[in-house]
Amino acid sequence: MSSTSVLGGVVRRREDPALIQGRGRYTDDVKLAGTAHVAFVRSPFAHATVGEIDTSEATAMDGVLAVYTAADVEHLGKLIAQVPVGTLRPLLNNGTVKHVGEAVAMVVAENPYLAKDAADAIMVDYDPLPAVVDLKHSLSDEVKVHDEASNTLISWVGPFGADEDALTELRDGIEAAKQREDTVVIEQEMTNQRLIPVPIEPRSVMADYQAGYDRFDIYSSTQIPSALAGALGKYFGMSLNQVTVKAMEVGGGFGCKLNVYNDEVLVAFASKQLGRPVKWTETRREAANSTIQGRGWIAAAILTGTRDGEILGFELEGIADMGAYSQNFTVAIPFLGLFVGSGQYGFPTYWKMDCVTTHTMTTDAYRGAGRPEAAYYLERIIDMYSREIGMNPADIRRANFISADDFPGAVSPMGFPMDTGDYATNLDAALEMAGWSGLISERDAARAEGRHVGVGLATYVEVCGFGPSGLVDLGFSWAEYQMPSAFNGSSLVRIHPDGSATVSIGTGPSGQGHQTTWAQIVGDGLGMSVDRIRVIHGDTEESPPSVGSFGSRSAAVDGAACFEATQKVRAKAARIAAHLLEASEEDIEFADGAAHVAGAPDSSVAWGDIAACAYQPHRLPEGLEGGLEAHSIFSPGNATWPFGTHIAMVEVDPETGDVDILRYIGMDDCGNVISPMIVDGQIHGGIAQGIGQAMFEDAVYDRDGNLLSASLVDYILPTAADLPSFELSRTVTPTDVNPLGVKGIGEAGTIGSAQTVVNAVVDALEPLGVTHIDMPLRPRRVWQAIQDARS
Amino acid sequence: MKVSMSVNGSPVTADVESRTLLVHFLRDSLGLTGTHVGCETSYCGACTVSLNGQAVLSCTMLAAQAEGAEVTTVEGLARNGELHPVQEGFWERHGLQCGFCTPGMIISAVTLLEENPDPSEEEIRRGIEGNLCRCTGYHNIVRAVEYAGAKMRGEAPAPAEWENA
Numbered sequence: 027m028s029s030t031s032v033l034g035g036v037v038r039r040r041e042d043p044a045l046i047q048g049r050g051r052y053t054d055d056v057k058l059a060g061t062a063h064v065a066f067v068r069s070p071f072a073h074a075t076v077g078e079i080d081t082s083e084a085t086a087m088d089g090v091l092a093v094y095t096a097a098d099v100e101h102l103g104k105l106i107a108q109v110p111v112g113t114l115r116p117l118l119n120n121g122t123v124k125h126v127g128e129a130v131a132m133v134v135a136e137n138p139y140l141a142k143d144a145a146d147a148i149m150v151d152y153d154p155l156p157a158v159v160d161l162k163h164s165l166s167d168e169v170k171v172h173d174e175a176s177n178t179l180i181s182w183v184g185p186f187g188a189d190e191d192a193l194t195e196l197r198d199g200i201e202a203a204k205q206r207e208d209t210v211v212i213e214q215e216m217t218n219q220r221l222i223p224v225p226i227e228p229r230s231v232m233a234d235y236q237a238g239y240d241r242f243d244i245y246s247s248t249q250i251p252s253a254l255a256g257a258l259g260k261y262f263g264m265s266l267n268q269v270t271v272k273a274m275e276v277g278g279g280f281g282c283k284l285n286v287y288n289d290e291v292l293v294a295f296a297s298k299q300l301g302r303p304v305k306w307t308e309t310r311r312e313a314a315n316s317t318i319q320g321r322g323w324i325a326a327a328i329l330t331g332t333r334d335g336e337i338l339g340f341e342l343e344g345i346a347d348m349g350a351y352s353q354n355f356t357v358a359i360p361f362l363g364l365f366v367g368s369g370q371y372g373f374p375t376y377w378k379m380d381c382v383t384t385h386t387m388t389t390d391a392y393r394g395a396g397r398p399e400a401a402y403y404l405e406r407i408i409d410m411y412s413r414e415i416g417m418n419p420a421d422i423r424r425a426n427f428i429s430a431d432d433f434p435g436a437v438s439p440m441g442f443p444m445d446t447g448d449y450a451t452n453l454d455a456a457l458e459m460a461g462w463s464g465l466i467s468e469r470d471a472a473r474a475e476g477r478h479v480g481v482g483l484a485t486y487v488e489v490c491g492f493g494p495s496g497l498v499d500l501g502f503s504w505a506e507y508q509m510p511s512a513f514n515g516s517s518l519v520r521i522h523p524d525g526s527a528t529v530s531i532g533t534g535p536s537g538q539g540h541q542t543t544w545a546q547i548v549g550d551g552l553g554m555s556v557d558r559i560r561v562i563h564g565d566t567e568e569s570p571p572s573v574g575s576f577g578s579r580s581a582a583v584d585g586a587a588c589f590e591a592t593q594k595v596r597a598k599a600a601r602i603a604a605h606l607l608e609a610s611e612e613d614i615e616f617a618d619g620a621a622h623v624a625g626a627p628d629s630s631v632a633w634g635d636i637a638a639c640a641y642q643p644h645r646l647p648e649g650l651e652g653g654l655e656a657h658s659i660f661s662p663g664n665a666t667w668p669f670g671t672h673i674a675m676v677e678v679d680p681e682t683g684d685v686d687i688l689r690y691i692g693m694d695d696c697g698n699v700i701s702p703m704i705v706d707g708q709i710h711g712g713i714a715q716g717i718g719q720a721m722f723e724d725a726v727y728d729r730d731g732n733l734l735s736a737s738l739v740d741y742i743l744p745t746a747a748d749l750p751s752f753e754l755s756r757t758v759t760p761t762d763v764n765p766l767g768v769k770g771i772g773e774a775g776t777i778g779s780a781q782t783v784v785n786a787v788v789d790a791l792e793p794l795g796v797t798h799i800d801m802p803l804r805p806r807r808v809w810q811a812i813q814d815a816r817s
Numbered sequence: 818m819k820v821s822m823s824v825n826g827s828p829v830t831a832d833v834e835s836r837t838l839l840v841h842f843l844r845d846s847l848g849l850t851g852t853h854v855g856c857e858t859s860y861c862g863a864c865t866v867s868l869n870g871q872a873v874l875s876c877t878m879l880a881a882q883a884e885g886a887e888v889t890t891v892e893g894l895a896r897n898g899e900l901h902p903v904q905e906g907f908w909e910r911h912g913l914q915c916g917f918c919t920p921g922m923i924i925s926a927v928t929l930l931e932e933n934p935d936p937s938e939e940e941i942r943r944g945i946e947g948n949l950c951r952c953t954g955y956h957n958i959v960r961a962v963e964y965a966g967a968k969m970r971g972e973a974p975a976p977a978e979w980e981n982a
Contacts, residue, residue, distance in 0.1 A: 036979050038908055045916030046904040046923065048851015048891035055850035139836065226855045226863055226951050227917040277853070277917025278951050310856040537915030537952045702979045703911050707957060711914060714954030738860035738949070745946040746955040751938065775954075 033550045033766075036703045040556065041275075041541040050275040053230035053247045054307045061232070062091050064293055064306035065141035067131040067148045068316065069123035072159070072385035072731020073171075076120050077151030079131055084144040089136040091300055093148065096120035096130075099295060102261050105288045105353065108506050112179040112352030112383065113172045117288045117295075122155070124171055124350035125387050126731055127315025129288060134296050134304060157385035157731040161324055161345040164382040171350055171383035179348060180357050184364045184377035185441040197376055200339030203330045209338060212329045212410045217800045218399040220322035220347060220725035221718075222314050222741050223392045225536065227277020229317055230307035231290045233297035241268040242297070246290055248273045249283040249534040250574035255566040256508030257286040258294055266508060266566075273564035279536035280715070281391035282317050284576040285354040286507065289316075314736035319725050320392020322347030323360070323399050325379070327407040333415050335422045337373040342403050345380045349388035356390050357381045358502065362489070363396030368439040369404045370449045370487035370669055372428045375439045385731040391576060393715055394776040397488050405484040405781040409788070410797060419483045419785070420457055424450050434762065442489070444667045445761045445769075446697070452757045453485055456671035456693035459755050465675055465689075473793065478678040479688070480790025484782040487669040490770035491582030493662030493763070504573055515583035515662075516570040519548055519591040520655035521599070523641045525619075525634030527554060529588055530562040532572025533580045538772065539704045543581065544588050546700055547766070551592035552599070553616030554633060570657060578668075578770025581700060586764035587660035594656035599636050602654075605647040606631050606639060666761045666769035670694035672713070672782040678790045683809030685721060685787055691753045694774050697760040698767035705771050706754050712775020713752055718744045719776075720783035721803050742804075791815070820880050824849070825893025833880050840864045842880035843890060851891040851920045855949070862948030865921035866890050872928040872947075891920035894927065902968040903927050903961070910977060912961030914952035922948045926962045934970055936962070 044050045069076075081093040096118040104114035118129050131148055135141035158169040164177045171177055183193065204211050232245040242264070248254055251271040258269045276283060289306055297304040308317065325344020331337040346360040360379040368375035377400075412419040428436050430448040437443050465481050472479035492502075493513055504512040517531045529548050533540055540563050545556040562568045572584055596616060603621030604611040613624045621636060623629040636654070639645045643652035675689040692709055699705050722742040726734045735741040760767030780801065787803050788796060795815040799807060821830040824847060831846045843849045843866070854876050855863030864876040867889040894901035903926045906912060913919040922945060929936060929944035936944060941962045942955070950958060964974040 036977070039911065041916070042908045042913060045913055045919055046891075046900070046907050047895055048849070048920045050916050051850075052853070052917065054854075055844075057848075139834070224951060225915070225917070226861055226949060227853070227915065228855070275916060278915040280951070307854075310858065310861075537913075539914070703977070706979065707911050707914060707953060710954035710956040711952045712954075715951070737858050738856045739858060743949050743951070744954075745949065746942040746958065747946040749942075749955055751959065752954065752956050 033546060033700050036701060037542055037546055037556055039539050039542045040545060041539065052227055052275045052277055053232060053245045056232055056245050058234055058303040061303040061305050062134045062136060062300060063138040063141045064296065064304060065133045065138065065145040066129045067145050067150065069126060069128045069130055069152065071123060071152050071154050072126050072157040073124060073155040074152040075122050075155065076130060077153060079120060080149040081131065084133060084147040087140070087144050087147065089140040090133060090144045091136065092134045092296065094118065094132045094296065099292065102291065102295065105291070106257050106260065106286060106506050107352050107356065108354050108502065108504060109356065109358045110352065110506070111357045112348060113175065115288055115351035115353065117292055125385050126733060127312065127387060129316065132292055132296065134300060159384050159386060159727050159729055159731050161347055161382055161384065164384050165345055165380060171385060177383045179381045179383060181378060181380045182361050182364050184367045184375065185439060186364060187441055196374055200330055200341060200374060200376065203338035208332050209330055210333060210414055212407055212414055213326065214407060214410060214798055215324065215326040216403060216406060216798065218321050218323040218402055219801055220389070221320045221392055221723050222725045223280045223282035223320060224741065224743060225278025225280055225282065228308045228310060228313050229283060231293050232303060232305040233294040234303040235297040235301065237301050242270065242294060244269065244271045244294060246271060246273055247276050247283055249276065249279045249536060249576050251534050251564050251566050252509060252532055252571040252574060253504065253507035254286050254290060258291065259508060261291055262294065262298065270567040273534050276534065276536035280393040281320065281395055281576060283536065284391050285318055310738060311736045314741065315387055315733055318353060318388050318390035319349070320389055320395065321399055322389050325403055327403045329407040329411050331411055335415060335417045335425045337371065337426045339374045340368065340404065341376045342367065343378045345382055347386065347389055348381050348383050349386045350383060351388050353388045353390050356388055359389065359391060359396045361396065363400035364440060365442055365489045366397050366400050366487055369401060370428055370447065370485060371426045372439060373426055377440065386727050393712065394773045397773065398716065398777045398780060401486045401777050402781045405486070406784060409785045413792065420453055420462065423485050424453055443664060445664050445763050446759050447487065447667060447669055448757070448759045449485065449669055452669060452693055452695050453671045455755065455757050456673055456691060459693060459753070460673045460691045469675070478680055478790045480676050480786045480788065482674045482782050482784070482786025482789055483671065484778060484785055485671045486778040487667055488774055488777045489665045489667050490578035490773060491662065491666040492577055492579060493583060493664060509571060509573065512571060512573050515587035515660040516572040517584060517587040517591045518570050518655065518657045519595050521595060521633070521637045521640065523637050525632060525637040526558045527552065528560045528562060530569040531584050531588055532569045532574065533563045533584045534574035535563060535580065536575065538575065538580065538708065540580065543585065543700050543704060547585060547588045548592050551589065551596050554619055578772040581768045582666050582764050582770050583660060583662055585768065586662065586766055587658045589766055590658035590660055591656045594658060595654060598654060601647060601650060602636050602639050603631050606635065660764070662763045664763045666697065666763060668694065668696045668769040668771065668774050670774060670778050672778040674782045674786040676783065676786040676790055678787060678808060680812050683805035683807070683812065685803055685808060687717070687750045687783065689753065690750050692775065692778065693755055693757065695757045695759050696771040696774060697769040698758060700768060708771045709754055709775040710752055712773060713779045714744055714749055716776045716779025717749060717783055720780040720801050724802050818881060820884055822883050822885060823887045825889055835881060837880045838876060839878045839880045839883050840875035843875060849890050849892050853917055853920060855918065862925065863918050863921045865924045865948060867924050867928060872925050891923055894923065901927065903930065903965040905968065906961035906965035910957050910960040910964050912953065912958045918948060918950045922950060922958060926965065930962070930966055930969055935966060
């Protein structure tokens with residue numbers, strides 16, 4: 027009997043045939059008869075009082091169906107946020123606008139061209155007010171974003187849960203270490219710049235209110251279909267079974283589609299008002315100004331350690347930019363950074379991040395969400411320390427790691443229990459794969475020729491696949507979206523009478539290959555070809571509720587639910603098969619599309635026969651109910667903590683400041699791997715986004731709050747020509763928090779990479795005396811750093 | 818106004834507003850939604866189609882400018898149910914994740930391989946740098962184009978990286 031195990035194997039992606047032939051269906055591809063189209067009027071000012079909004083010309087235009095302003099939608103309330111700390115966004119604003127791009131009016135017209143013409147014809151009087159954009163300026167409250175509240179919304183302090191006495195003791199201890207004669211203290215203020223997520227598919231939403239049935243079909247490019255359904259149910263006083271959200275193909279998300287947006291609510295409102303399907307697709311410029319952004323921190327890092335590499339304390343104090351309004355997770359993002367504030371290390375860490383508002387677009391989760399920022403500061407300052415004391419950057423990290431012997435039961439200095447980890451083994455594997463000493467010799471030889479070559483290394487731990495037991499206690503519950511305690515995973519596996527299977531699951535993928543991965547899990551458990559398994563996701567009518575896909579959670583949480591539902595179905599099928607084969611249930615094995623009796627090769631029954639029996643209760647063993655399906659809700663006891671080591675070799679052209687990445691090595695550990703192909707693909711994309719931050723991307727606001735990088739002309743994404751091929755391998759340290767032993771991998775590449783590149787560039791320029799350059803390391807900035815160091 | 822052209826080998830004629838962009842003509846008038854709009858400023862390449870054998874950006878071109886042209890979109894690449902080698906390469910080498918940039922990327926890769934049947938990695942990267950992908954880091958797109966190039970030259974493609982692992 028051949029093995030049918032497909033876990034850990036490669037299955038070509040089942041979503042691809044449609045996508046490579048242009049036959050995938052994204053939201054903007056949906057065409058319903060009679061669809062009307064939306065355009066928004068948005069504020070050109072970052073802070074202004076809105077006066078008269080003259081809609082008369084627009085309303086009179088042929089083909090314009092409606093124009094709505096704040097007065098029309100105020101009764102619906104403000105935009106719901108899961109973590110409602112701070113001021114919530116009005117759906118439309120006729121009072122005081124708080125950022126460029128804030129929606130003031132909405133036009134609905136027969137086609138998108140007419141809608142834009144009409145939006146242009148709406149005259150709005152604005153009375154501009156002073157704006158606050160700079161984070162230190164915001165902290166002073168000199169210019170307020172919201173009159174009624176301080177700009178500082180919350181300060182996250184770690185270790186989490188430590189009381190004043192404990193914090194004082196911690197800080198006194200670090201101060202005492204600083205006074206010791208054998209210690210050095212490294213200090214550096216660093217910027218972790220704002221980024222625009224830029225999935226290549228702009229967000230799009232279409233609402234189809236069916237008056238005859240009093241129900242909604244909503245099509246949206248979202249990562250969180252169930253939450254959107256819950257929110258719309260609340261806004262329109264409808265039950266969850268009256269609102270169906272379908273997220274079909276989603277063209278990238280990276281966290282920015284992990285929000286319920288005001289435009290989604292407004293498009294639904296318009297559809298209900300007009301009794302017609304209504305669609306809106308954002309332009310790229312709108313995406314930049316009114317879809318959430320990420321990062322945006324400034325912070326000072328201080329590291330105290332001995333001259334022989336023992337780190338005695340790490341302190342980080344900074345300010346994180348929340349933008350103008352709080353949306354889904356806004357203030358929680360720096361808290362996710364706090365989770366990994368001390369990385370994979372055991373040294374005392376003090377961590378404080380003030381979350382402040384500015385007159386800019388809201389920030390929220392962008393790939394990594396707080397964790398890349400935290401890892402960046404930590405790994406940059408450790409790199410500076412290693413240069414200062416002249417110790418190999420790998421040895422210094424190894425010396426300060428939490429030991430593999432501390433697991434299970436390790437608790438990070440930030441106060442969080444960690445699942446599994448073996449950081450030194452991973453680091454050593456990375457060094458071996460890269461040929462570390464060879465790299466260093468190569469670098470030195472290049473330097474001897476007068477070239478500016480550098481090698482950078484960084485390690486990381488991340489935290490993802492969050493589960494309810496930890497988070498609901500911390501106040502994250504999704505109840506705002508009618509999903510109480512919904513940090514669970516949820517999956518339904520059904521065997522049809524012909525023996526084929528459908529798995530429906532509440533995930534909301536945007537390219538992660540769920541059509542393939544869930545089929546692999548079910549196929550592996552049932553000994554069934556993946557070709558016999560249909561996967562349904564992103565459809566709230568068909569799938570059990572789940573929070574969706576974000577925070578590298580799908581495999582570790584919903585995948586575990588899929589596994590457990592599969593096991594339930596398997597157990598029942600084994601009883602039926604044993605009955606049919608007159609064998610003992612314990613001897614039943616599933617492979618090659620059938621149940622077999624162990625040790626009796628001729629004794630087997632195909633899934634089709636098992637299923638046929640399951641739907642004829644009179645043929646079932648006594649006491650067994652008819653049907654063959656199972657629903658599982660998986661509730662993990664902890665998040666998973668993947669980790670890894672990245673190494674980069676770069677060359678800098680000192681005449682132009684141009685950086686060339688010669689090699690990039692990633693050694694990641696996400697526990698067990700379901701599909702190496704998909705996991706590596708996730709890491710590739712993650713690394714590219716980390717390199718994007720390190721070298722190119724920058725959401726730049728001027729002092730008046732204008733976004734200067736609102737188009738792809740100015741917001742520079744890495745192209746194929748900017749990146750090298752990546753050299754990847756992995757260590758495998760399974761988690762014990764889910765039955766698959768898998769940890770999340772969607773964000774790890776991003777969390778490990780930006781600091782790796784910066785460390786390498788600084789290494790290349792070390793002979794010139796450069797110790798730090800703030801990202802992005804574009805040629806001009808690198809060139810300037812060289813000039814400054816030389817003068 | 819009336820526009821006529823050949824799209825994926827079939828003659829088409831339609832009445833459109835004079836300001837209609839080629840991409841909207843393809844998507845809305847002809848229902849060929851495989852060609853995507855990513856940025857409207859010709860920087861992302863998602864809307865790339867082949868016009869008389871050249872890769873062009875259909876989001877910054879009027880339908881009227883394509884009058885009389887031969888246009889090929891991603892829907893027109895497979896013949897008689899058989900995938901184009903570039904499509905096959907993207908499938909075999911995991912050259913796509915969300916798939917939104919993929920149609921434009923595939924058209925660019927087809928054009929590249931028609932001009933240069935045996936490109937180096939560097940030439941592939943230069944050849945597709947007008948098409949942005951946010952998911953793959955381009956690593957597997959390069960492998961996909963290498964795969965397609967080998968197939969089109971009648972050679973055996975190099976094994977997938979995961980086959981070596």
